[in-house]
Amino acid sequence: MNIFSSPHAARCAIWRAAAALACASAAAASTHAAPFAYIGNHGANTVTVVDVVNGSATATIVTGAAPYGVATSPNGAFVYVTDHRGNTVSVINAVTNRLVATIPIGAQPTGVAVNATGSRAYAANFGANTLSVIDTAAKAQLSAISVGAQPTGVAITPSDLFAYVSNSAARSVSVVDLTTNATTGTISVENNPLGVAISPSGARAYVANSGSASLSVIDTAGNSVVATVRVGGFPSGVAVSPDGSKVFVSNLFDKTVSVVRASDNVVTNTIAIGNTPVGIAVTRTGAQAVVANIEGDNVTRIDTLASSTVGSTAVGNAPASLGNFVAYPPFCSLDADGDGALSAATDGLLVVRYLLGFRGAPLVSNAVGLTAPFTAAQIEGNLGALNMDIDADSVMRAPTDGLMLLRAMLRLPTSTWANGVSNGAFSTAQALSWIAAEHGANCLPP
Numbered sequence: 001m002n003i004f005s006s007p008h009a010a011r012c013a014i015w016r017a018a019a020a021l022a023c024a025s026a027a028a029a030s031t032h033a034a035p036f037a038y039i040g041n042h043g044a045n046t047v048t049v050v051d052v053v054n055g056s057a058t059a060t061i062v063t064g065a066a067p068y069g070v071a072t073s074p075n076g077a078f079v080y081v082t083d084h085r086g087n088t089v090s091v092i093n094a095v096t097n098r099l100v101a102t103i104p105i106g107a108q109p110t111g112v113a114v115n116a117t118g119s120r121a122y123a124a125n126f127g128a129n130t131l132s133v134i135d136t137a138a139k140a141q142l143s144a145i146s147v148g149a150q151p152t153g154v155a156i157t158p159s160d161l162f163a164y165v166s167n168s169a170a171r172s173v174s175v176v177d178l179t180t181n182a183t184t185g186t187i188s189v190e191n192n193p194l195g196v197a198i199s200p201s202g203a204r205a206y207v208a209n210s211g212s213a214s215l216s217v218i219d220t221a222g223n224s225v226v227a228t229v230r231v232g233g234f235p236s237g238v239a240v241s242p243d244g245s246k247v248f249v250s251n252l253f254d255k256t257v258s259v260v261r262a263s264d265n266v267v268t269n270t271i272a273i274g275n276t277p278v279g280i281a282v283t284r285t286g287a288q289a290v291v292a293n294i295e296g297d298n299v300t301r302i303d304t305l306a307s308s309t310v311g312s313t314a315v316g317n318a319p320a321s322l323g324n325f326v327a328y329p330p331f332c333s334l335d336a337d338g339d340g341a342l343s344a345a346t347d348g349l350l351v352v353r354y355l356l357g358f359r360g361a362p363l364v365s366n367a368v369g370l371t372a373p374f375t376a377a378q379i380e381g382n383l384g385a386l387n388m389d390i391d392a393d394s395v396m397r398a399p400t401d402g403l404m405l406l407r408a409m410l411r412l413p414t415s416t417w418a419n420g421v422s423n424g425a426f427s428t429a430q431a432l433s434w435i436a437a438e439h440g441a442n443c444l445p446p
């Protein structure tokens with residue numbers, strides 16, 4: 001008997017074997033996961049994944065040498081980690097928690113950020129005085145832009161038009177035009193600026209000056225400092241609440257987080273962490289924050305409404321995790337339109353069109369779920385980051401890879417999947433295993 005043309009139960013059995021997934025749980029596939037924190041352990045060459053809701057450490061992923069900065073893609077499917085001593089960026093699929101690429105960039109990369117469409121990642125190269133521009137589809141560096149001395153933190157405006165880069169040895173922030181890839185301005189701040197964050201509206205950039213125990217507030221319209229807020233000792237990380245009303249600053253020496261009210265730049269609260277925070281990130285509701293404590297080898301979760309800590313989780317050696325490290329991974333990274341379901345009429349069509357070279361409006365026209373949360377440009381970015389080489393011949397093509405993925409999403413009898421595929425050695429069982437391993441076990445319920 002050909003197992004792949006057999007009734008549902010048998011196919012279920014083979015899928016379960018391939019994907020380690022109970023068939024009965026397939027109905028739950030469309031539920032969104034809890035937020036996870038991706039913590040770069042500088043001294044362990046790993047990332048620890050922490051469930052932000054219950055504090056459990058759920059996975060450990062080996063990265064390059066000395067991970068420092070972390071950024072997540074807008075759809076939560078990928079995580080970009082700078083390897084400070086590896087001079088690379090490690091790319092992690094957040095659904096499968098697997099390292100999927102290692103991209104050579106500049107010397108001693110530190111901070112990293114992903115743009116709003118997910119098409120580019122930007123990394124500050126501390127040892128090269130440059131900002132690397134990384135194409136997330138090609139998984140390669142496109143160029144390196146000169147910035148100031150020892151750049152450390154980076155943030156991108158929501159418009160994707162500008163990057164703000166802290167130059168830790170120059171008491172300054174470089175403003176980089178991301179259309180021309182040139183530094184167009186330099187703003188003086190205070191000593192040893194590290195973390196940078198930009199408000200959701202794009203109107204403000206916040207810079208933690210670690211050597212001056214202060215936070216510089218920059219008006220991005222005029223690129224001038226409009227306030228300097230005294231915070232705790234050695235402020236390192238900065239995060240802004242999703243509504244823009246609060247700015248959270250992690251103070252390493254003081255072992256605290258300062259809460260700054262954005263409307264008048266006043267510190268309204270100081271939360272004792274009891275440890276040495278570097279990176280800080282908030283959930284998308286703003287109700288929780290997470291800090292990575294570099295000397296405690298742990299993370300602390302914070303209830304931002306109560307201004308209190310709710311628990312800590314042991315991670316690897318010397319977690320720094322500068323950047324926006326909290327993600328909400330989709331249930332399956334092939335869910336390109338992000339509506340929480342995997343559908344041939346939308347995701348499948350998007351995959352085929354993308355591989356045929358469609359971009360912009362022709363890519364997404366009549367091919368996006370009604371509840372899909374992303375713009376056309378974001379969906380293009382989501383697709384670009386995907387590995388769609390299902391037949392493993394090292395090239396992504398519509399008539400083979402695209403068609404096979406479409407057939408899988410159509411739930412066609414699996415015996416037909418490999419018809420017409422160029423790689424003759426490829427089997428349907430391999431396709432099942434590949435989808436589960438590459439994009440998540442919940443992608444294809446039988």
Ligand SMILES: [Ca+2]
Pocket residue numbers: 335336337338339340341342343346347369
């Ligand atoms: Ca979908």
Ligand SMILES: [Ca+2]
Pocket residue numbers: 388389390391392393394395396397400401
């Ligand atoms: Ca292929």
